[in-house]
Amino acid sequence: MHIPSGIYDVLTDPRTVITGDRVQIPFELDRALYERLNNMLRELGGRWDGRNAVRAHVFPFPVEEFMRACLATREFPSRYEQGWYPTPPRIVHDILEHAGIREGMSVLEPSAGTGSIVGPAAGRGAVVDCVEIDQRRAHVLREQGAARHVEHADFLDLDPLDLPNGYRRVLMNPPFSTAVRHVTHAFGFLDDDGTLIAVMPETVLLSGDRATIEFRELIALAEGVFTPLPDESFVPSGTRVRTVLLVVDAERGGPLATHGWLQRQPRQLDLFALG
Numbered sequence: 001m002h003i004p005s006g007i008y009d010v011l012t013d014p015r016t017v018i019t020g021d022r023v024q025i026p027f028e029l030d031r032a033l034y035e036r037l038n039n040m041l042r043e044l045g046g047r048w049d050g051r052n053a054v055r056a057h058v059f060p061f062p063v064e065e066f067m068r069a070c071l072a073t074r075e076f077p078s079r080y081e082q083g084w085y086p087t088p089p090r091i092v093h094d095i096l097e098h099a100g101i102r103e104g105m106s107v108l109e110p111s112a113g114t115g116s117i118v119g120p121a122a123g124r125g126a127v128v129d130c131v132e133i134d135q136r137r138a139h140v141l142r143e144q145g146a147a148r149h150v151e152h153a154d155f156l157d158l159d160p161l162d163l164p165n166g167y168r169r170v171l172m173n174p175p176f177s178t179a180v181r182h183v184t185h186a187f188g189f190l191d192d193d194g195t196l197i198a199v200m201p202e203t204v205l206l207s208g209d210r211a212t213i214e215f216r217e218l219i220a221l222a223e224g225v226f227t228p229l230p231d232e233s234f235v236p237s238g239t240r241v242r243t244v245l246l247v248v249d250a251e252r253g254g255p256l257a258t259h260g261w262l263q264r265q266p267r268q269l270d271l272f273a274l275g
């Protein structure tokens with residue numbers, strides 16, 4: 001969405017402070033302009049915190065680089081586009097507790113947003129590659145420098161077999177509306193003995209559509225576990241959607257179509273042809 005010139009002027013005013021997770025405008029605006037600015041910052045995921053010590057819009061992600069990228073293009077993505085709800089720190093902590101990351105372990109974050117999972121995973125010693133469909137968020141990920149590689153792409157278009165190896169861990173909080181497709185596709189990037197951990201909407205446990213039923217059956221076969229997350233987990237990111245955490249371990253010969261399984265397919269087809 002376009003950033004109109006009045007708002008652009010306020011955000012690029014030298015008195016405006018954009019740093020860390022907040023945007024602070026220490027001068028008065030007329031009411032109409034303030035409303036428009038406030039709406040834009042809310043669309044970006046910011047919330048006004050009027051406490052004396054803060055008096056700023058506070059974001060659930062580092063906004064400084066992100067805003068720079070938006071201002072450079074005069075465009076901003078609404079958080080309602082592409083299902084962008086950054087993972088709150090408490091959930092990131094849970095994900096990393098399950099992940100058991102060791103120094104040098106390879107990790108894929110296939111819908112990385114502005115790096116809520118990427119940064120802390122790299123901080124524990126993981127070598128993280130990530131994918132993000134939104135150009136501004138991909139730019140922020142590159143600027144942060146926590147990931148080894150940032151791919152600006154639609155993850156669902158990527159072919160796992162373009163990579164020589166799978167990842168030891170896939171850690172993800174994909175867009176809620178297409179979570180089943182994203183997680184199913186992500187299995188193809190997982191090592192035979194890797195672990196995938198995903199935040200998913202609670203509907204994955206409830207929906208009666210064929211794809212979701214088959215997904216639940218697959219996870220049951222693989223002995224994966226869905227754990228409900230506390231009801232208000234995503235309120236800091238601006239949504240009351242109820243979520244669960246999926247943890248599933250792959251194994252060679254198991255039911256998941258892992259990277260290794262995909263690699264072995266041509267040989268299996270050749271054997272079939274010979275027979």
Ligand SMILES: C[S@@+](CC[C@H](N)C(=O)[O-])C[C@H]1O[C@@H](n2cnc3c(N)ncnc32)[C@H](O)[C@@H]1O
Pocket residue numbers: 081082083084085086087110111112113114115116117131132133134137153154155156172173174175176
């Ligand atoms: C729920 S947010 C989570 C962001 C990040 N994983 C986190 O934990 O903070 C989902 C992210 O997936 C991105 N996304 C949506 N569709 C995508 C796709 N097809 N390929 C890659 N990224 C995608 C969105 O732009 C958004 O940043």
